[in-house]
Amino acid sequence: MKQETIDRIRAFSEDRDWDQFHSPENLAKSIVIEAAELLECFQWSGTEYDAEHVKEELADVMVYTQNLLDKLGLDPDEIVNKKMDQNERKYPIEKAKGSAAKYDQL
Amino acid sequence: MKQETIDRIRAFSEDRDWDQFHSPENLAKSIVIEAAELLECFQWSGTEYDAEHVKEELADVMVYTQNLLDKLGLDPDEIVNKKMDQNERKYPIEKAKGSAAKYDQL
Amino acid sequence: MKQETIDRIRAFSEDRDWDQFHSPENLAKSIVIEAAELLECFQWSGTEYDAEHVKEELADVMVYTQNLLDKLGLDPDEIVNKKMDQNERKYPIEKAKGSAAKYDQL
Amino acid sequence: MKQETIDRIRAFSEDRDWDQFHSPENLAKSIVIEAAELLECFQWSGTEYDAEHVKEELADVMVYTQNLLDKLGLDPDEIVNKKMDQNERKYPIEKAKGSAAKYDQL
Numbered sequence: 001m002k003q004e005t006i007d008r009i010r011a012f013s014e015d016r017d018w019d020q021f022h023s024p025e026n027l028a029k030s031i032v033i034e035a036a037e038l039l040e041c042f043q044w045s046g047t048e049y050d051a052e053h054v055k056e057e058l059a060d061v062m063v064y065t066q067n068l069l070d071k072l073g074l075d076p077d078e079i080v081n082k083k084m085d086q087n088e089r090k091y092p093i094e095k096a097k098g099s100a101a102k103y104d105q106l
Numbered sequence: 107m108k109q110e111t112i113d114r115i116r117a118f119s120e121d122r123d124w125d126q127f128h129s130p131e132n133l134a135k136s137i138v139i140e141a142a143e144l145l146e147c148f149q150w151s152g153t154e155y156d157a158e159h160v161k162e163e164l165a166d167v168m169v170y171t172q173n174l175l176d177k178l179g180l181d182p183d184e185i186v187n188k189k190m191d192q193n194e195r196k197y198p199i200e201k202a203k204g205s206a207a208k209y210d211q212l
Numbered sequence: 213m214k215q216e217t218i219d220r221i222r223a224f225s226e227d228r229d230w231d232q233f234h235s236p237e238n239l240a241k242s243i244v245i246e247a248a249e250l251l252e253c254f255q256w257s258g259t260e261y262d263a264e265h266v267k268e269e270l271a272d273v274m275v276y277t278q279n280l281l282d283k284l285g286l287d288p289d290e291i292v293n294k295k296m297d298q299n300e301r302k303y304p305i306e307k308a309k310g311s312a313a314k315y316d317q318l
Numbered sequence: 319m320k321q322e323t324i325d326r327i328r329a330f331s332e333d334r335d336w337d338q339f340h341s342p343e344n345l346a347k348s349i350v351i352e353a354a355e356l357l358e359c360f361q362w363s364g365t366e367y368d369a370e371h372v373k374e375e376l377a378d379v380m381v382y383t384q385n386l387l388d389k390l391g392l393d394p395d396e397i398v399n400k401k402m403d404q405n406e407r408k409y410p411i412e413k414a415k416g417s418a419a420k421y422d423q424l
Contacts, residue, residue, distance in 0.1 A: 005183045017204045021362050025152030028145045029361050035138035036354030044312035044339050046131030059189035077111045083165035098123045100256035127256050135255050142248030150233050150418035206362035217395045229416045237364030240357045247350040258343030271401035289323045295377035310335045
């Protein structure tokens with residue numbers, strides 16, 4: 001996301017004095033709640049879904065994710081790259097290619 | 107996220123031929139699964155949690171979110187700004203300030 | 213579930229002094245965490261899944277559901293029948309038959 | 319739940335021809351979706367919540383749980399008792415008493 005989008009997310013909460021509700025725990029709850037609303041778009045079918053609704057729910061996940069990054073003072077690139085280091089070790093290309101198996105079953 | 111982090115996420119899947127598993131539905135499932143693992147860090151306490159574990163699970167949410175954006179060809183700034191337009195209408199500052207109530211109960 | 217199974221679930225928590233952790237909120241988190249582990253059995257395929265693993269995760273959902281019923285002093289038949297009253301009104305047979313649409317789109 | 323409540327849940331789906339939508343995967347999605355709606359009752363507070371809403375969402379979890387038991391032909395007492403056998407082994411009373419730690423950290 002661009003800096004101005006991030007700034008808008010931050011201003012939205014600040015203007016409403018919502019930082020008091022944004023404990024890490026509450027934001028973790030919020031992310032899973034929105035992720036389940038996203039999943040609801042695909043509850044009965046993986047192929048027929050309301051594309052606009054998907055965008056809205058995915059955006060909600062992203063907003064709360066940004067709130068949690070902010071709350072914990074995390075750098076998104078740092079935590080994602082660190083996790084990708086792990087993923088690359090857990091799923092070596094020669095073993096994982098074309099397989100949906102979990103790393104402990106490769 | 108920086109472009110190079112996004113590129114790394116994309117290359118990771120491409121190198122493993124995982125695009126075949128990345129239907130929008132499967133990615134929506136994956137986001138909620140990882141979001142619940144994030145929530146598990148706060149299952150019994152909102153204040154005592156493993157900060158490293160939180161980072162890993164949050165990163166997983168972000169990786170699958172990026173996968174879904176890619177799969178659907180979505181621009182993150184566009185969908186988040188559109189949702190923020192809605193949020194700002196649903197939660198006018200003068201009504202929502204300091205309140206955790208849902209918009210239909212403001 | 214039979215009374216003796218319910219009694220076993222209760223004794224398990226009592227013997228471990230876990231009632232202190234079983235706030236309604238923590239149990240709600242626990243149900244969603246276990247439900248997501250159940251979903252993980254179907255993360256990449258709806259047809260190839262580990263049936264034993266499904267049973268274990270479904271059982272976990274049922275155990276935490278019983279814990280929450282107990283914590284809130286709820287009668288399962290009462291709350292389910294009340295909800296079924298609502299469901300039957302929201303989804304009249306003649307409209308809902310053969311349709312996966314949500315009630316507000318019938 | 320009493321047999322008549324279970325029968326009511328079954329008749330509700332049969333009358334609407336909904337068995338076609340009730341794949342194990344779709345039901346697993348449905349359980350997590352309803353579990354997240356239950357969690358939403360506690361999104362911003364663990365102590366101030368709408369008790370009626372909690373009952374409705376918990377009932378939804380129970381209805382889809384029954385649907386999945388039926389779909390897979392599972393006996394609830396059997397799978398719960400088997401899981402309790404595991405839980406009792408993983409969490410011996412003398413180690414787990416009064417602790418919220420996960421079994422691998424006891």
